[in-house]
Ligand code: 2HA
């Protein structure tokens with residue numbers, strides 16, 4: 001089967017297209033990588049041929065030895081992925097020592113993987129280990145409401161997680177581990193990669209303050225849905241904060257515990273602290 005006809009590929013293209021329609025990928029913003037399953041790779045094996053030699057990754061990811069990944073190309077536009085997939089994306093293989101990669105498909109016209117490749121691979125190594133192989137997608141986007149909130153709320157995971165969970169029940173269901181927060185850092189550096197890796201040990205979604213989000217998932221739909229849910233909650237919260245300085249009412253910690261019991265959500269107690277009681281409802285004299 002051709003790569004462009006494979007179900008994993010069409011699902012990724014749909015995600016890229018949906019995400020850029022949401023406005024999360026201005027110009028060159030964002031990147032993603034997907035670790036192919038054995039079935040994914042077998043389905044497209046006729047088109048996977050090494051083009052060029054092994055190149056150093058710049059760090060060692062022995063946990064990904066022999067893995068095959070689809071990774072967005074450097075400098076490409078998310079809005080071009082559907083129209084020019086072979087230019088916007090590529091598929092690469094990791095060497096047996098985990099130190100090098102070689103291209104098997106795509107990256108037309110001397111393209112290359114995103115400059116964030118080391119960060120993507122390092123995070124894949126973490127999520128593959130922590131999920132027993134279930135998590136396959138690493139995704140970076142620039143959703144505007146979450147970015148805006150990082151100017152407004154303290155950069156504290158207990159605050160961000162609780163505020164977003166309160167906005168609608170879907171949030172605790174979709175990100176029961178909460179949301180990680182990384183302060184503003186220079187993009188593309190080993191430092192932001194290392195701090196994100198630490199957060200990805202615990203969280204499926206991490207906010208990069210005044211920049212964007214970094215999310216992981218088992219499929220394109222799961223990962224898109226995760227960012228979509230957090231982003232919608234951020235939009236609701238910004239609306240609330242633009243109307244009142246203090247919410248009049250909100251679900252309590254006990255409300256969230258009750259929901260966790262019914263839906264078997266592993267919500268952490270560190271996010272279920274007691275808050276100041278809401279204002280008294282307005283009463284006419
Ligand atoms: O250009 O979003 O953070 C890709 C990015 C870098």
Ligand code: ZN
Nearest residue numbers: 029030187212
């Ligand atoms: Zn970015």
